[in-house]
Amino acid sequence: MQLLRNNAFVADAWATLADDAPLAEGARAIVSFARLQKEWDTLAKHTGLLGVAVPNTLRAEELAPYVSRLALIVLAFPSFTDGRSYSLARQLRLDGYRGELRATGNLLPDQLQFMLQVGIDTFEVSERFPLEMWQKAARQMALTYQRGFTHAADEREVWSQRHQGFAAWEEQPHAG
Amino acid sequence: MYRYDEFDLSFVKQRTEQFRDQAERRLKGELTEDEFRPLRLMNGLYLQLHAYMLRIAIPYGTLSSKQMRRLAYIADKWDRGYGHFTTRQNIQYNWIKLEDTADILDALAEVEMHGIQTSGNCIRNVTTDHWAGAAADEIADPRPVGELLRQWSSLHPEFSFLPRKFKIAVTGAPNDRAAVKVHDIGLRLHKNDKGEIGWEVLVGGGQGRTPMIAVMVRDFLPEKELVPYLEAIMRVYNLYGRRDNKYKARIKILVHELGAEKFRSEVEAEYARHPAQTTEVDQKELARIAEYFALPQLEKLSRFAPHFEQSKLDNKEFARWARNNLAAHSTQGYTIVNISLKPEGGIPGDATGEQMRVMADLAERYSQDELRVSHAQNIVLPHVKLEDAFTIWQELRKHDLAAANYGLAGDIIACPGLDYCALATARSIPISQAISRKFADLDKQEKIGPLKINISGCINACGHHHVGHIGILGLDKKGEEFYQITLGGSSGDSASIGTILGPGFAGEEVPDAIEKILDTYVKLRQPGEEFLAAYRRLGPAPFKEALYAAA
Amino acid sequence: MSEIEKGQVMTANRLRDGEVVFLTRAGVWAMAIDEAVLAQEPQAVAALEARAKEDEKATLVTGSYLFDAERVNGKIRASHIRERIRAQGPTVRLDLGKQAEGTAGSFAAVEG
Known part of the structure; x- marks a missing residue:
């Protein structure tokens, strides 16, 4: 996996934590939405930046109580044809969320433009496609x-x- | 007619280049079929029984002569000399090669056409009344909104991977010829006391496996709110429409499972969620588009058309065609010519390259350079002087385009069926041909009166069988084709889904069965009562008896 | 007396032009159904499947699948009308498709 941002592969400053893994002081940590809900009182006091990975069946309203504290929201694209997270991203942006939106899943260059247009900033992509292909795709339409x-x-x-x-x-x- | 500006043009060109690149990557093996399929589908390219099939959009059914000639050119150069006009104001070609497709799309882009979103789980070609802008009963031309929605829905970043396909139909006339109640979204124009235009918004209609009539979510949506409101509907569907079962993925199922009230409140909540948007630009854009659709400069003509009247007296055949195939135009001295693509024993909706050129020439000379494609798979010349009708008819006759059966028993809607379609369970065209031959006698057809016989070769209902006055559905029973007959469907104002009459028939039994149904109707009807009205009054019983009692 | 053997035939569409093709004993794709190999044993079926998968990967064909068929006097007859139409061409346009190009099968799409 590589992280694509602004037409370049960049280092990922974030770490995804298992639900039972402890949060290191000051770390940039991505937790599951289930954990976010369950451990909110503790997580809210985390000294580092907080991110959450959400399923694409989540309603934006469910995320609303936490959103102001989240520096990253990871959106799921479980298959090429499952477009729910496009709308979720759009809702979050329309609601004024300014943190990072990240796409995960089996991403294809051919959908990159749409994802950028609904407000997604970073992309966890496989090594299957060279950087030039992503760069081209970002500008094709x-x-x-x-x-x-x-x-x-x-x-x-x-x-x-x-x-x-x-x-x-x-x-x-x-x-x- | 709408004309592309530099933006529309470069948009379509970008898209064609993108497809060329995708097709090359596929041929090189850089994309798997699973990955390529949704991409090619979004450009209208299917894999069918015999080859690839390319479906091209004819937005809101409107074509110029130049565009029609280009369609003929494509038929001759890259296909087998013909094309098939579909029930959704598209044309499809049945013998396309993947390696030619990008060239074909380039040839289309040159005449401001494309295959974008004629397939796939996205917003499909927006359809409308084929008499739009010409019909005498129209409140306002719905095509500006059709074009606005074409642009708005083209490669919509948020709505290109919906749970399932999505069809929008728009009508501007009180007599619904666009079947708005059996579309995912149907829009119906109204004018209030103050003369303002608003849109009735219908959602969740559809045919297919689970036919449903749409429910109304807004009775008078101000025109300026159209785009943001449709976005709210689309967002609710994209997020909550079912994706676990392809047969339950259309918006009608979501509307049905939530209930109309709950669905409406979801949409309204979504609409209220993001109020901070101005629609001034939408309004400017709609006004800009509307200018293209101004009624062409037609001549001031007398109500009386002596040559036309005399020709009818002199020529019975012409008189019959004029009676059946002409419709009232909003301008005095003009008429709407409906060219039936249903010659006796022919293939509904098919036209050869030569026929397309003939129709294009006629449109150029006699119909303000404009043609329309109807969902009933016919072609329309929308602005014709009555005095030219006879000349046009003579020309049409030479090219097997003068069938005088418009709106009658011979004017059958049929999908391609198992002769071409990979999804079909039975053939539809041969059934249509056999019925058309059975009712070849036009006197008989006229005696029966207005009738819609619609045939689908599978449950997906591309042949609109649910809303045919007589619907025929081809199914597969252990490898044998058989056909179910439904009665009482309608896509008009009082839209209804047909009722299955009883056990199905073998293909060769269908024409006789249809004849028995129609004999029963003729016997039992009241003076002036059309088939649909008679069926609604009588119910299925007498027809059932005619079909099954003797057996 | 005619000899009837039952089995399965591997078919696909050629990727570049969509032409309907059938897998032969030699492991190549033929236009005419009569050239197809009729697989009767699980092993033979598996071999067809493996070959088809490989050729899909090699971008020769797409959408491969097996259909039921029988060999009658050395000629292949698809069990289902759908496959007979694919092997011939549209029943409503006898001037088009394999039936017009010399690559038709020996059995009409519609019998009787």
Whole structure:
């Protein structure tokens, strides 16, 4: 496994802990959602950064009580065609979560762009595909029609481009 | 008609390049079939019985002459000289090679067409009324919203791996010709007292294994809220739709299992979750799109069309075609020409490259350069002067395109069935051909009146058998084809799912069975009563008796 | 008297063009069903499966599977109409498919 971030393979500063493994002082630790719930009182006092791995059946509401304390949320993509975590990522971002979102599972370069567009930052990927393939995939479809789904500075969201002068998607108060 | 701008154009080109790359990786073995399948499906490429099949979207059923000619070109160059117009305003080619596909997609992109999302578990080609923008009964043209939704749904990052496929239909007329109640989402346009436009939002209709009529979740959604509201529906479905069983994965099952109330409250909660969004850009975009769909500059014509009237008097055959195949246009002196792709004994929805070119030429000369594809697998010339109808008919006749059976017993919907389709359990085309021959006599068809016979070759119901006045479903019984008959289905305003009449029939028995049903109807109907109305009044009993009592 | 043997045939579609193909005794893929090997013993079936898997990996074919068939007087007849249609072409377009290209099987898709 390698960690992909910003079109490069980077070192992973995080460690995933088994449910019975102790948390070292100051460590960056990823725990399961079950453990997060069960040991919240203790975990909340952890001196390092805290991350959680969530199943894709989790409702965003269930995560809400903990979210402000989480520096990383690991989303599951158990198969190429199981798209639930795209929506979970989107909900978290729309709810204002600004920490790291990470994708795990059997990830293919062909889905990278969508994942970036829903707000996922890092990707645990197999060595099967060379870095160039990921880099290419991240830029293959630089245009998107959907508002609020662009991820890179040079990516274009078509409708706002067409109607320049209208405020960007995030910045306006509610209309309807 | 909508025209691509630089954005649409580069979007489709990027997509084609991406597919070319994916196909090359597949051929080199860098992608497994399991990985490639969803990618090729999202570009409309299936593997069928005899070869690959490529399905191309005809968004909201609208085509220019140039586009139709390109479809003919593809048929001749890369297929076997014909194409098949489907029940979802697509065209498919049955003999495609994987190694040619990227070239075909390039040829399509040149005329602003593509196969994006004509398959796979994503939002499919948005369909609408094939008379949109021309029909006399229309409140407003639904195609601007169709185009808005085409763009919005194209490679939607969040909704490209849904539990199952997702079909949206839009109608702008009170007489529903888009079957909105049997779609995953159906949108129906209304105008309120203040003249504002709003959309009735129907969710969870569908055919297939578990046919259901959609439930209404909003009766008048302001137009500006359309995109964010649909996003809320899609998100609820993407998160909570079942993924454990492919036959229970459509949104109709989620709606059914949660119940309409609970489903609605989930959607409303999701919609309320993210209120901080402006839809001004949507509105600007919709207004921009709508300009493309302004009614073309039609001439001011007199109500009376002397040449047309005289031709009907002089030519009985033409008169019959005019009676059955023309529909009321919103502009005086104009008409809508419905070209039946159902010649006697023919294959429903098939057209040769030459026929496509003939229709394209006619559209260019007589119909503002525009054609439509209907879900009943016919072609429409939407803006024709009545005075040109006779000339058009003469040309159509030369090319076996003048079947005068539009909306009648011979105008049968049929899926490709086991002759082409890898999912089919029985053949549908031969059944359709046999019925069409049985009712070859047009006097007889006219005497029977408006009728929808729909045939599917498997439970997936691509032939819309559940909503046929007479539905025929082909099944497999220990390796033998047999056919179930349902009565009383309708996809119109009072949509209903047909009821199975009784035990099934062998293929060769079907035409006789249909004849017995129709004889019974003719015998029992009240003056002016159409088949569907008569069935609803009489119930299945007399038809059952006609079919099974003697046996 | 005709001699009937029952068994299974391995089929797939050629990856690059989708053509329907059948695995022969020589371990190559043929267009015509009559060239197919009819596997009757578990060992023979396993050998077909292994060969098909390998050729899928080698990107020669895709979607391989076995279907029931019988050999009648040396010719292969698929048990199910679906496979007979695949071996011939569409029953509604006799001008297309294997039946029009000289690679048809010996048994019509629809009998009787």
